[in-house]
Amino acid sequence: MKIAYIVFDGITWLDMFGVYDAITRLKSGKYIPDIEWEFCCFSTPVKDLYGLEMVPWKKANTLNNYNAIIVPGGHGTRKLIQDENFLNWIRTAENVEYKISICTGSLILGAAGFLKSKRATTNYLEYETLKPFCGEVVRERIVEDGNIITAGAVAASLDLGLYLCEKWASHEAVKEIQKKMNYH
Amino acid sequence: MKIAYIVFDGITWLDMFGVYDAITRLKSGKYIPDIEWEFCCFSTPVKDLYGLEMVPWKKANTLNNYNAIIVPGGHGTRKLIQDENFLNWIRTAENVEYKISICTGSLILGAAGFLKSKRATTNYLEYETLKPFCGEVVRERIVEDGNIITAGAVAASLDLGLYLCEKWASHEAVKEIQKKMNYH
Numbered sequence: 001m002k003i004a005y006i007v008f009d010g011i012t013w014l015d016m017f018g019v020y021d022a023i024t025r026l027k028s029g030k031y032i033p034d035i036e037w038e039f040c041c042f043s044t045p046v047k048d049l050y051g052l053e054m055v056p057w058k059k060a061n062t063l064n065n066y067n068a069i070i071v072p073g074g075h076g077t078r079k080l081i082q083d084e085n086f087l088n089w090i091r092t093a094e095n096v097e098y099k100i101s102i103c104t105g106s107l108i109l110g111a112a113g114f115l116k117s118k119r120a121t122t123n124y125l126e127y128e129t130l131k132p133f134c135g136e137v138v139r140e141r142i143v144e145d146g147n148i149i150t151a152g153a154v155a156a157s158l159d160l161g162l163y164l165c166e167k168w169a170s171h172e173a174v175k176e177i178q179k180k181m182n183y184h
Numbered sequence: 185m186k187i188a189y190i191v192f193d194g195i196t197w198l199d200m201f202g203v204y205d206a207i208t209r210l211k212s213g214k215y216i217p218d219i220e221w222e223f224c225c226f227s228t229p230v231k232d233l234y235g236l237e238m239v240p241w242k243k244a245n246t247l248n249n250y251n252a253i254i255v256p257g258g259h260g261t262r263k264l265i266q267d268e269n270f271l272n273w274i275r276t277a278e279n280v281e282y283k284i285s286i287c288t289g290s291l292i293l294g295a296a297g298f299l300k301s302k303r304a305t306t307n308y309l310e311y312e313t314l315k316p317f318c319g320e321v322v323r324e325r326i327v328e329d330g331n332i333i334t335a336g337a338v339a340a341s342l343d344l345g346l347y348l349c350e351k352w353a354s355h356e357a358v359k360e361i362q363k364k365m366n367y368h
Binding site: 012017018021024027028050051053054056123141152155156180182 | 196197198201202204205208211212223232233234235236237238239240307308325336337338339340342364365366367368
């Protein structure tokens with residue numbers, strides 16, 4: 001299992017770190033010892049609204065070598081859903097098994113065409129924006145439709161992390177990870 | 185209000201990003217428009233267990249110019265609580281009004297001598313380690329004793345963020361921020 005976290009300028013870091021924390025525990029707890037991840041960007045810089053940047057980034061030419069892409073949200077998504085070069089890069093993930101998003105990350109999956117006739121969710125303030133991109137907007141915390149898993153705003157990232165731990169490892173793994181994360 | 189996030193090698197990023205996300209919303213929502221923060225380290229690199237690094241860091245000579253220090257936890261704390269040079273740097277925060285920690289960050293506050301006769305908490309696996317550093321170990325999610333506020337493991341960072349929003353801004357602010365963060 002090799003994951004690409006999609007990172008971009010105007011990201012909301014907590015969207016990524018909730019799911020990231022849970023997934024690191026699949027590795028450290030040896031539930032999936034060979035799970036790997038990279039942080040992939042189309043362009044730099046990769047900062048949040050306040051200038052906070054993370055390194056290293058991989059400027060991946062293509063995303064088709066991963067088993068999953070995870071797309072966080074943030075203010076930057078508003079601009080990116082109109083950027084055809086960026087969207088063409090996201091489209092290189094067409095054959096990636098799991099396409100996953102948090103918050104407004106689903107707008108990126110949608111603008112890339114991955115949500116056609118799919119059920120999906122997003123930040124509760126952006127349900128109307130998501131509508132034209134998907135089959136049905138679902139007002140739930142996590143929505144799975146085939147190989148597409150979308151989560152709601154910010155803190156739903158932690159729920160998503162645990163959801164993926166259960167899906168990819170086991171119920172026992174997720175109970176232990178939830179306890180270690182101290183998340184109710 | 186000027187905050188120093190204390191960052192170090194072996195940090196658990198989610199310990200910081202839960203509280204960070206809430207506090208950025210005090211600024212973006214104009215509840216405390218002039219709230220500021222910096223990420224302060226004693227030495228570099230500043231990475232988590234998996235090599236993920238953030239920039240920029242400030243190598244601050246002293247911490248006494250801040251109104252609050254916020255100390256996240258992580259594997260790195262085990263080594264740091266025996267590093268007198270690092271602890272002397274933390275001690276430059278002696279006159280800082282708020283001394284705040286998440287997870288095993290309280291071990292650092294404790295080893296620096298800030299928790300003497302104080303009630304405090306930490307990661308539930310480290311209650312015994314915290315014991316000699318403080319007056320009383322309290323098995324709660326957030327513990328406030330005078331100017332010292334300590335939080336439990338990882339996900340308690342989000343609760344702490346909201347707690348500080350209520351303390352520093354208002355109940356109205358925290359209700360709105362909690363809704364935007366989508367945190368129950």
